[in-house]
Amino acid sequence: MFKYLLIGIFCLVSGFSIILYRFGFKEVGTRFDLIKWIFNPYIFSALFLAFLSRFSFYFFFKYYKTNVSMLVSTLSIPTTLILCYLFFGETLTIKEIIATLLIIIGVGLLV
Numbered sequence: 001m002f003k004y005l006l007i008g009i010f011c012l013v014s015g016f017s018i019i020l021y022r023f024g025f026k027e028v029g030t031r032f033d034l035i036k037w038i039f040n041p042y043i044f045s046a047l048f049l050a051f052l053s054r055f056s057f058y059f060f061f062k063y064y065k066t067n068v069s070m071l072v073s074t075l076s077i078p079t080t081l082i083l084c085y086l087f088f089g090e091t092l093t094i095k096e097i098i099a100t101l102l103i104i105i106g107v108g109l110l111v
Contacts, residue, residue, distance in 0.1 A: 002063075003060075003064070003111075004111070006059055006060070006063070007060075007075060009056055010056045010057060010060075010073070010075070011075045011079040012079065013049050013052050013053045013056065014050075014076035014079065014080070015076060015079035015080045015082075015083040016083065017046045017047075017049035017050045017053055018046075019046075019080075019087050020042045020045050020046035021042070021043065021046040022088070024037070024040045024041075024042030024043035027042060028040050028043070053076070057069075057073055060072055060073070064111075071106070071107055072107055072110070072111065074103055074107065075107055077100075078100040078103050081096060081100055082100070
């Protein structure tokens, strides 16, 4: 049961990291300014969540073989697509929806 919870946590943390980066980039712009980036709460939080995401990824190795762990980590892609749709109103094409479903089904077959 814990290994499924770990997958969910990884996906959400990874997805929200991307969402926070995007909010941060809207505020400070994409031009690199270290001081603005470090002190921007969105970017700082995104970096923290990215670290947590990577840290939780290493726990996959405890429950899955290495090749399966790498594939399980791809679930962060559909999660990010869905979160971008929900938070930014980005449109999802039929190809993206089908690809998302295929990734979820493929990983589901392995887990």
